[in-house]
Amino acid sequence: MMNPSLSKLEIDSYRSEGFLIPNWRLPASMLLKMQQALAYLLDKNQHIRPEKLVSAHIAKNNQEGTQGHTAFLELARYEPIVDLVEQLIGPDIILWGCHVFCKPGENGYETPWHQDGHYWPIRPLATTTVWVALEDSKLYNGCLKVIPKSHIPKTLYPHLHEDRQDLALTQKIADDTFDPATEKALELSAGEMSIHDIYMIHGAQANNSGVRRTGVALRYMPGTSVFERDSYTLGGQTGVPINFATRPIWLLRGKDQTGKNDFNIGHDAG
Ligand SMILES: O=C(O)CCC(=O)C(=O)O
Numbered sequence: 001m002m003n004p005s006l007s008k009l010e011i012d013s014y015r016s017e018g019f020l021i022p023n024w025r026l027p028a029s030m031l032l033k034m035q036q037a038l039a040y041l042l043d044k045n046q047h048i049r050p051e052k053l054v055s056a057h058i059a060k061n062n063q064e065g066t067q068g069h070t071a072f073l074e075l076a077r078y079e080p081i082v083d084l085v086e087q088l089i090g091p092d093i094i095l096w097g098c099h100v101f102c103k104p105g106e107n108g109y110e111t112p113w114h115q116d117g118h119y120w121p122i123r124p125l126a127t128t129t130v131w132v133a134l135e136d137s138k139l140y141n142g143c144l145k146v147i148p149k150s151h152i153p154k155t156l157y158p159h160l161h162e163d164r165q166d167l168a169l170t171q172k173i174a175d176d177t178f179d180p181a182t183e184k185a186l187e188l189s190a191g192e193m194s195i196h197d198i199y200m201i202h203g204a205q206a207n208n209s210g211v212r213r214t215g216v217a218l219r220y221m222p223g224t225s226v227f228e229r230d231s232y233t234l235g236g237q238t239g240v241p242i243n244f245a246t247r248p249i250w251l252l253r254g255k256d257q258t259g260k261n262d263f264n265i266g267h268d269a270g
Pocket residue numbers: 101111116129131144168202203204215217
């Protein structure tokens with residue numbers, strides 16, 4: 001199988017729009033494997049809302065609540081996907097997160113408009129997310145929506161805490177920050193993926209279509225950034241159980257140019 005190569009047009013489009021749907025999708029065998037891993041994940045984590053399966057790539061006890069499956073780590077390290085990422089963020093690549101957002105067909109929680117950078121202790125702020133559709137993700141069942149070009153000012157806008165139980169995340173960008181009429185729906189079939197920048201404003205509607213929608217968000221930062229485990233300030237305000245202090249991260253390619261990232265923490269948890 002040829003590894004994917006982005007055209008100059010695709011790379012330019014990612015830079016100017018803040019997102020990209022590459023012309024490459026998971027091979028059928030890999031998709032099937034991931035769908036089986038999803039079935040395992042949902043079965044083992046029935047006590048957790050399926051929109052909140054944080055660190056699904058960590059099979060052992062990771063102090064973030066989810067009992068994960070190694071298939072998600074394999075997906076995050078899958079050479080063709082990392083090749084795509086390399087073309088966008090360069091040769092030094094650190095995997096620091098993997099979150100499965102599964103919206104059931106009835107009462108699937110809304111993901112409010114937000115910027116990822118607001119949630120994460122990465123300095124300087126830089127991350128590319130590859131959102132892999134494990135099931136069809138369309139307008140009717142709450143696909144990801146973005147505000148094109150909203151990443152350009154590299155500004156984090158104010159977010160307000162939403163004290164609601166029916167949200168995938170509870171930090172919502174202030175209403176007057178952007179024009180919702182400019183939104184673009186990233187409709188994907190199972191196996192396709194979208195890629196978005198850390199400053200991109202995005203969200204997804206609730207799902208009541210009767211058809212489940214699942215994506216796995218793989219988070220990669222360049223080796224020029226630090227995962228600052230101690231600088232996290234949002235505490236319990238995000239609506240998802242996270243523990244950045246003990247989360248393992250992986251250097252997938254190249255070098256940690258900062259020399260400050262800790263690649264030992266969390267890898268030996270039982
Ligand atoms: O899938 C969703 O509903 C939200 C995904 C998201 O916010 C992200 O991947 O950053």
